[in-house]
Amino acid sequence: MSNWLNHQLQAIKLVLSRMRDNLLSSFMICLVVGVAMCLPSLFYLGIDNLSKLTDHMQTETEISLFLELDASSDTISEIDALLAKNSAIKQYHLITKDAAWQQLQEKSKNNHDISDAVNQLGKNPLPDAFFIQAESTEPEALELLRNELQTIPGVEQALFNTEWAKRLATLLSLSKKLIFFIASLLAVVLLVIIGNTVRMQILTQKDEIEVSYLIGATSSFIRTPFLYAGMLYGLFGGLLAVLMMMWMIQTFNYSVSQISYLYNSDFRLALFNGVVYLTVIGSAMLIGWIGSYFAVTRAIASIVHLQKSH
Amino acid sequence: MIQFDQVTKRYPGSDEVLKNISFSVNAGEFVFVTGHSGAGKSTLLKLIAATERPTSGTVLVANQNVSQLKASAIPFLRRRFGLIFQDHKLLYDRxxxxxxxxxxxxxxxxxxxxxxxxxxxxxxxxxxxxxKAMPITLSGGEQQRLAIARAVVSRPSILIADEPTGNLDASYTADIMAIFYAFNQVGVTVIMATHDALGMSTTQNRVLHLNQGKLVPSTPSHADLSALNQTELSIEKFA
Known part of the structure; x- marks a missing residue:
């Protein structure tokens, strides 16, 4: 056991010293691994966060009932009475056009572009509106209620607030599938790159491998350092990917915080996403290991074959 | 220790390199394998060291049948040998x-x-x-001695040397031979392939003479006997 451990430690030490001797080229390989891991992970993080946001929105069951612009106060109270009688409605409240207009002006105060545009409008373009919370959360029941509300005279439009969120969610789930394909393609690229790098290293150590074989080295003895090399490329590449992602998330959060504010949201990407980071590093190491395993197995077979044919 | 029983070896696309060879080597013996180049000396050594398997017949090394050994067991068999090659096979990057x-x-x-x-x-x-010296800075004789050091460092019970003096001049050859004799005297079995006369330097040592893949009885020549004295002198120097 201690012998085995000793061999593993020696192999790691050997690989690290070889990497130190070729610092620049080792760094380049790690960088390639890092960038390739970073791309799909960032894409995933973005989409994952967006879909969490839309999931949250979809659970809301609010229907907005916009009245015709010229709706009189009589019409409003008639509709009010109708809504009060409807058993499918949990609660509702009215926001008059004046109240809405005031809210808009207040909210846009902090942003010059929007407040300029609002001021240019001159008169209030907003309708009176009821915001209705339905009793049921079933999509069918909601649809039924919406259709019913739509037919009330004086109502311009009955809208689910979350309709756009549903469309976005569909798009996002499509994008998730896309990420899967992109990630798989990049994994193949990494397999080839790491495999090829390890193959080149094996070629430079061909003599050593040949002699080691002749004096009784087992295949695993020969293979171990190269497997560690592949795995370490994955580890360092994965760490680089995590660093790059953290940097990009930080930059992104800085700009997104301004937009989020306008939407009354505190939406931002988490800087420390342990599961994603561990997955990135873990899969990079696994890819490195597999890539070098194939390379070293093929190379050893050809070296042993050479040795026999002479 | 080593036993060949009706061993034949044929490489793909060639004639039989070894034909129906039978012999045995006891522990502690010093055996020469002689013959012209192409007579099958190297192949014979490769069969002992399990880098080749016989086409037919059995090769027993320390009571293990080499031809029936699993591939995973071969490295452990090889660790019983010290292998020395004509081209040293040293690693020049260290x-x-x-x-x-x-x-x-x-x-x-x-x-x-x-x-x-x-x-x-x-x-x-x-x-x-x-x-601390790099092998490339050593002379031919020193490089071969370094290769011997590598072969004996794990204290193998059998030394197998394929023309270890093939590229060396006479004085280096005597040095190298003296080292092998010294190991043999402490009980190491030595099997050495050689095509030059100095190899067969003594009548005490058994000689396996190969001619076109067959074992033939050999008689040491006078030249060999005179070489013997020279070698024994150098043994004293090293012992």
Whole structure:
């Protein structure tokens, strides 16, 4: 056991010293691994966060009932009475056009572009509106209620607030599938790159491998350092990917915080996403290991074959 | 120790390199394998070291049937041998010490114990003062002695040498032969292939003479006997 451990430690030490001797080229390989891991992970993080946001929105069951612009106060109270009688409605409240207009002006105060545009409008373009919370959360029941509300005279439009969120969610789930394909393609690229790098290293150590074989080295003895090399490329590449992602998330959060504010949201990407980071590093190491395993197995077979044919 | 029973070896696309060979080598013997180049000497050694398998017949090494050995068991069989090649097969990217320590690494020996054994092996071949030197800076004879140090560092019970003096001039050859005799005297079995007369330097040693893949009885010539005296002188020098 201690012998085995000793061999593993020696192999790691050997690989690290070889990497130190070729610092620049080792760094380049790690960088390639890092960038390739970073791309799909960032894409995933973005989409994952967006879909969490839309999931949250979809659970809301609010229907907005916009009245015709010229709706009189009589019409409003008639509709009010109708809504009060409807058993499918949990609660509702009215926001008059004046109240809405005031809210808009207040909210846009902090942003010059929007407040300029609002001021240019001159008169209030907003309708009176009821915001209705339905009793049921079933999509069918909601649809039924919406259709019913739509037919009330004086109502311009009955809208689910979350309709756009549903469309976005569909798009996002499509994008998730896309990420899967992109990630798989990049994994193949990494397999080839790491495999090829390890193959080149094996070629430079061909003599050593040949002699080691002749004096009784087992295949695993020969293979171990190269497997560690592949795995370490994955580890360092994965760490680089995590660093790059953290940097990009930080930059992104800085700009997104301004937009989020306008939407009354505190939406931002988490800087420390342990599961994603561990997955990135873990899969990079696994890819490195597999890539070098194939390379070293093929190379050893050809070296042993050479040795026999002479 | 080593037993060949009706061994035939044929490489793909060639005639039989060895034909129906039977012999045995006891522990502690010093055996020469002689013959012209192409007579099958190297193949015979490769069959012992399990780098080749016989086409037919059985090769027994330490009571293990080499041809029936699993591929995974072969490395462990090879660790019983010290192998010495005509072209040394040294690693030129590292110094003498690092070259000699390689078999110990493979055997899982490390640390002070390994360093001690490497220095002992270098001392036996007279290269202790060159442990930091790179092999390329050594003379041909010194390189071959370094290769011997690497072969004996893991204390194998059998030394197999394929024309170890093939590229060396007479004085180096005597040095190298003396080292082999010294190991043989402490009980190591030595099997050495050679095509030159100096190899068959003594009537005490058994000679397996190969001619076109067959074992033939051989008689040492006068030239060989005169070479014997020369070699024995150098043994005293080294012992």
């Amino acid at each position: 110094n003498c010490f690092e070259n000699v320590i390689l078999p110990l690494r493979i055997n899982g020996v490390s640390g002070n114990e390994a360093a001690k054994r490497v220095r002992a092996a270098l001392d036996k071949v007279g290269l202790l003062h060159k442990e």
